[in-house]
Amino acid sequence: MGNPKAFLTLHRKEAGYRPLNERVFDYGEVEQTLNTEDRIAQASRCMDCGVPFCMWSCPLGNCQPEWQDALYKQKWTEAYRILNATNDFPEFTGRICPALCEKSCVLALSHDAVTIRENEAAITEKAFLEGYIKPQPPKQRNGKKVAVVGSGPAGLAAANQLNHKGFDLTVYEKDETIGGLLRLGIPDFKLNKKIIDRRIHLMEQEGVKFVTGVEVGTNLAAAQLLADYDAVCLCIGAGVPRNLTAEGRDLQGIHFALDFLRQQNRRVANVPIADNEQITAKDKHVLVIGGGDTGSDCVGTSIRQGAASVTQIEIMPQPPADDNPATPWPAYPQVLKTSSSHEEGCTRRWLLDTTKFIGKDKKVTAVEVENVEWQPTAEGKQQLIHTGKKETLQADLVLLAMGFVHPVWEGLLQNLGVAANERKNVSSNARLQTSVDKVFVAGDAAVGASLVVRAIASGRQAAKGIAEFFNC
Numbered sequence: 001m002g003n004p005k006a007f008l009t010l011h012r013k014e015a016g017y018r019p020l021n022e023r024v025f026d027y028g029e030v031e032q033t034l035n036t037e038d039r040i041a042q043a044s045r046c047m048d049c050g051v052p053f054c055m056w057s058c059p060l061g062n063c064q065p066e067w068q069d070a071l072y073k074q075k076w077t078e079a080y081r082i083l084n085a086t087n088d089f090p091e092f093t094g095r096i097c098p099a100l101c102e103k104s105c106v107l108a109l110s111h112d113a114v115t116i117r118e119n120e121a122a123i124t125e126k127a128f129l130e131g132y133i134k135p136q137p138p139k140q141r142n143g144k145k146v147a148v149v150g151s152g153p154a155g156l157a158a159a160n161q162l163n164h165k166g167f168d169l170t171v172y173e174k175d176e177t178i179g180g181l182l183r184l185g186i187p188d189f190k191l192n193k194k195i196i197d198r199r200i201h202l203m204e205q206e207g208v209k210f211v212t213g214v215e216v217g218t219n220l221a222a223a224q225l226l227a228d229y230d231a232v233c234l235c236i237g238a239g240v241p242r243n244l245t246a247e248g249r250d251l252q253g254i255h256f257a258l259d260f261l262r263q264q265n266r267r268v269a270n271v272p273i274a275d276n277e278q279i280t281a282k283d284k285h286v287l288v289i290g291g292g293d294t295g296s297d298c299v300g301t302s303i304r305q306g307a308a309s310v311t312q313i314e315i316m317p318q319p320p321a322d323d324n325p326a327t328p329w330p331a332y333p334q335v336l337k338t339s340s341s342h343e344e345g346c347t348r349r350w351l352l353d354t355t356k357f358i359g360k361d362k363k364v365t366a367v368e369v370e371n372v373e374w375q376p377t378a379e380g381k382q383q384l385i386h387t388g389k390k391e392t393l394q395a396d397l398v399l400l401a402m403g404f405v406h407p408v409w410e411g412l413l414q415n416l417g418v419a420a421n422e423r424k425n426v427s428s429n430a431r432l433q434t435s436v437d438k439v440f441v442a443g444d445a446a447v448g449a450s451l452v453v454r455a456i457a458s459g460r461q462a463a464k465g466i467a468e469f470f471n472c
């Protein structure tokens, strides 16, 4: 703890977003950076608590106080070393993590939390800029071959960890590019894709092989994979989106959020999209169904595409703006989140259920919604009550952003014959080993749709499980 009084004398200072009237015209990252002096000052606010709740709440167990101290003392290489010891990709989490650590920062109880996430990004960018992140291929290979299926954060973390332990790694990806939802899902205005390229290049230099455009279970038989590799790690994500089966669902102009977002990521990457496949919000009245983060990404993307209006609706009640007694510190607070995209111009509404899609000439033109209420039952659960009060919202592009239910079972998982758990995710033990010999699982495919930080933690856990399986 470099400066014992900083938490009393210095206020939290965020880098903030680029000006709204500038950022909505491009897909560049919205978040800015602080100058070095301010960044170091922010690190000094860390109190080096006896019980660091920030560490406890981070799925990676990041040693926050240690690297805040190193940052304050301008020991940048040391700060990166400590950070990287528990997190393979701090350049991703430093940008897009909801920062569970900051919510449980002890300072958050009475003041504003330390800017842990921004500090993380700053340390990592400096490390890349100054060139002390260098390829570190393993000194020795152990002769064991591992295939990772899926190149999202879970697959990348598993591959990175195992490669450094001396395994021979091949990552298979069905898309044309590496990164999973980091690449084709999360908008460029939250995560510039060059950040992913930079890390992939490093992993390639360290010996990890990446094979794109191969859907295992379709283009490459699952049995072949088992025959060719000593172990397989399934990191295929939670690919099945939650659907809405209201009347009129088959009208044109109703799409899953991810289909819309993936297209825009591809457009930014100059990947051509056939005219008859284009999904665009330009001049449209956009209705985003689902009040979460994926919905918020649809809002920001629609605004950049030039939507006439954007409305986001949610079936749950509006959360409280600041404190929520139901989720007290140090728990993650269930409070109203207003993203950079929401600030850019969007009507947000709560307690609305979608009852009907209305159309003309086979195209959606409006959506009928009904006001709902939630009432507690005798068993302590919440029961959905339809009030009968209906209204119609104009919409010629509807984006379904209601989350993801489980991984895709057709193809790979069925061919392998791995067991499912009660939520239809891939069942596994503490080592993330599935019911099939030498097959492991990590990330959203194991735990359901979650966060990048959890996917990285899960990939690391599976890598540990695989290493233990071979007594390495």
Ligand SMILES: Cc1cc2nc3c(=O)[nH]c(=O)nc-3n(C[C@H](O)[C@H](O)[C@H](O)COP(=O)(O)OP(=O)(O)OC[C@H]3O[C@@H](n4cnc5c(N)ncnc54)[C@H](O)[C@@H]3O)c2cc1C
Residues within 6 Å of the ligand: 096, 097, 098, 149, 150, 151, 152, 153, 154, 155, 172, 173, 174, 175, 179, 180, 181, 182, 185, 186, 187, 190, 214, 215, 216, 217, 235, 236, 237, 238, 239, 258, 261, 293, 294, 297, 411, 412, 442, 443, 444, 445, 449, 450, 451, 452, 453, 455
């Ligand atoms: C729109 C959106 C925005 C998000 N924003 C954030 C955010 O800001 N912060 C955050 O922390 N989290 C965010 N998330 C959640 C986060 O992206 C996921 O939790 C995380 O990416 C899961 O990682 P994963 O590696 O398990 O799976 P994924 O990232 O889904 O990667 C799985 C990969 O497996 C590939 N694959 C699937 N089947 C096969 C097969 N048979 N053969 C070969 N390859 C296959 C897929 O193509 C995909 O590339 C967001 C999610 C979405 C949808």
